[in-house]
Amino acid sequence: GRRAVRSWRQDGSNRKKNLVSPFPLPSPSTIHLFLLASTNPAGMDKEPGIGISEDQRQQRHREAQEAARRQGEERKRIEAEIKADRNHRRARTSGGSAAATSPPPATAAAAPPSPAASATCAVQLCLPGGQRVREEYDSGTPLSQVHARAATLLEHEEEFSLVCLPTTPVTPEMLQISLRDAGFCPGVSLTVKPKSAEGVVLQPPPVGAEFEAAFVAEVSAMLSDVGLLGWEAEQWSNLLVRPQLKRGELLQLRATLRYLFGSRPLPPVVRGWCQRADKAPRPKRPPPPKDPAERFLREVDGIGCADLEAVGVSMAGGG
Secondary structure, eight states: OHHHHHHHHHHHHOOOOOOOOSSSSOOHHHHHHHHHHHHHHTTOOSSTTTTSSSSHHHHHHHHHHHHHHHHHHHHHHHHHHHHHHHHHHHHHHTSSSOOOOOOOOGTTTTTOOOOOSSSSEEOOOOTTOOOEEEEEEEEOHHHHHHHHHHHHHHHSOOEEEETTTTTTTTTGGGSSSBBTTTTOOOOOEEEEEEEEETEEEESOEEEEEOHHHHHHHHHHHHHTTTTTOOHHHHHHIIIIHHHHHHOOOOHHHHHHHHHHHTTTTOOOHHHHHHHHTTTTTOOOOOOSSSSSHHHHHHHHHHHHHHHHHHHOOOOOOOO
């Protein structure tokens, strides 16, 4: 047993000897120098440009200056193109008038608007009934001539105003200036807007026989759909709705349509007319009288006796 223990101890010491490296361990100073060399093998400082030569530094400086110069030239070229395009548009819309600033030499070759393109002005008049009249005028034509032309296109003599889309009105002071000075060249679209007084349109919204026929036909078709007989629908549409439409009784006709159809969907022509009627100014109505009989008489006066008699309601006094 003792021989076995002694042999085991001797084998363990031999194994320990085999684990020992045959090379000597480096000293701490050697390890420190090795770490410094691995982090900065060339021995250079961490600051950029310290480890490069003077020629390389000058080359990089020249490259940076060249890139900055090209960037500045590109910015100036883009600004010059934008400025030239703005001047070209201003000259085209003002009828060939001289621009406030001249384009730079790099863009001087841009062609100015031709005089023929700014010599005329295309004017489109949008009438209340949906009709559109397009005519050519000389750029020096005053706006008063266009206003007079719009008056001849209306079926009734009434006051109206011209509105440049979207919402810029043509004031009376502007009627003396030309189309060019107003900035309307080379083309403009003007809406003929009748003036309203106390909720009654001086010019009836429907202009032209086609609009009136389409309006009455849609009303008659809707009356037939709600269950009225043919002759009843004819009376309501031709003896009540058509006269109110011709006289331009905006509020009265709107109330009639609301009474007949309620909240039912309206056909396109009637719906467009009702949308315009709903935007019209409403007059201030006096408070209703307390007496029911007097209130009824006032409502009858608002509807009109002739209209009631036209649809079969007799206004003759009874016993």
